[in-house]
Amino acid sequence: MFKQKYNPEINPIESKPIRSKDNFLIFGSPAIEDSEISEVVESLKSGWLGTGPKVAQFEESFKNYKGASYAIAVNSCTAALHLSMLAADLKPSDEVITSPMTFCATVNAVIHANLTPVLADIDPVTMNIDPEQIEKKITSKTRGILPVHLAGRPCNMDAIMDIAKKHNLIVIEDCAHAIETEYHGKKVGTFGDFGCFSFYVTKNIVTGEGGMILTRNKEHAARIKRLAMHGLSSNAWKRFSDEGYKHYFVVECGFKYNMIDLQAAIGIHQLKRIDAYWDRREQIWQRYNKAFAGLPIVLPAEPEPDTRHAYHLYTILIDERKCGINRDYFLKSVTAHNIGIGVHYLSIPEHPYYQKTFGWHPEEYPNAMRIGRQTVSLPISAKLTDEDVEDAIKTVQKVVESTA
Numbered sequence: 001m002f003k004q005k006y007n008p009e010i011n012p013i014e015s016k017p018i019r020s021k022d023n024f025l026i027f028g029s030p031a032i033e034d035s036e037i038s039e040v041v042e043s044l045k046s047g048w049l050g051t052g053p054k055v056a057q058f059e060e061s062f063k064n065y066k067g068a069s070y071a072i073a074v075n076s077c078t079a080a081l082h083l084s085m086l087a088a089d090l091k092p093s094d095e096v097i098t099s100p101m102t103f104c105a106t107v108n109a110v111i112h113a114n115l116t117p118v119l120a121d122i123d124p125v126t127m128n129i130d131p132e133q134i135e136k137k138i139t140s141k142t143r144g145i146l147p148v149h150l151a152g153r154p155c156n157m158d159a160i161m162d163i164a165k166k167h168n169l170i171v172i173e174d175c176a177h178a179i180e181t182e183y184h185g186k187k188v189g190t191f192g193d194f195g196c197f198s199f200y201v202t203k204n205i206v207t208g209e210g211g212m213i214l215t216r217n218k219e220h221a222a223r224i225k226r227l228a229m230h231g232l233s234s235n236a237w238k239r240f241s242d243e244g245y246k247h248y249f250v251v252e253c254g255f256k257y258n259m260i261d262l263q264a265a266i267g268i269h270q271l272k273r274i275d276a277y278w279d280r281r282e283q284i285w286q287r288y289n290k291a292f293a294g295l296p297i298v299l300p301a302e303p304e305p306d307t308r309h310a311y312h313l314y315t316i317l318i319d320e321r322k323c324g325i326n327r328d329y330f331l332k333s334v335t336a337h338n339i340g341i342g343v344h345y346l347s348i349p350e351h352p353y354y355q356k357t358f359g360w361h362p363e364e365y366p367n368a369m370r371i372g373r374q375t376v377s378l379p380i381s382a383k384l385t386d387e388d389v390e391d392a393i394k395t396v397q398k399v400v401e402s403t404a
């Protein structure tokens, strides 16, 4: 059935890769422009590198962009998820239902908040958590739902919010991929009690490392701000400002999760370009769809009506029975052409820690297991030139056509 060349155990030998090694296409490399570089330099020269006016400005701009009540900047989305669950004041070992098709940070944050993660399988087409599966996992200990808007595609928030209302559950949205995402005219991250965002280097806009929490509850916002800064009394970041030294008081045992001005300096300018970057990624998405239409691979589903996809990841599925090669051979072959690609994600129950700790098995979440074993993310950063995109296309075509 397979051509001789296919041997999943060996690295593919390419006489001439599509790109040269010194021109390796880095997956998810961000577009960085002069204005953020100048703003960072200005911060450095000002001597105020830490949490300060630029963080406040970034919070204000992000809050306005999302139409939220409160926005608190932190140093990662992982911290955002952790603090949201602490602010929700759940009891130790209360259960939070989330997706098995996510980055480990989502589940780890539940564990760090002393809560018990429970997985509900995904819909095989949208790859997002399936509301019917959520219903099946509800017990007397369930207190929260943590939907992940995977790849930038919104979860079925109507159904999720109905379940939350019916069972009196908090909702924490993992919007790490979904800054621009909208569902039925509303921006994600504003449906639930908390919306958590990432500005990690590969995300749609970046601050290097960084995160943001949205909430509509004033007390939650104040608690999160405090917890992100060691549990110090309010405005402790100003203690070294030009207003003179201010005493602070520790009012609870918090964390060191604050964003700093050096990071916000980048974010302020990235946010101004968010729509231009989205347009570019949409163009690349459409170009890929057109170029791959005839190949024996599964392309991402079309965005659902009345939604806005954030086009964070362009994920294809490599099904060995249709394509003639398996996913890992595809990864090796594309990388041999010096095109960087990613996997988002192996399903959570594939990892030994969770198997050991919770007794989870991949087979119990069959949709997440299959997709996790077949999925590949192609480069879709706004930084890509047309030539980069064409190189990625030629590589995928060559790898699939030479082995199918």
Ligand SMILES: Cc1ncc(COP(=O)(O)O)c(C=O)c1O
Binding pocket: 075, 076, 077, 078, 079, 102, 103, 105, 106, 148, 174, 176, 177, 197, 198, 199, 200, 210, 211
């Ligand atoms: C779905 C998801 N959730 C959470 C995170 C954690 O984000 P951060 O790296 O900002 O902590 C990531 C990061 O890649 C992610 O992809």
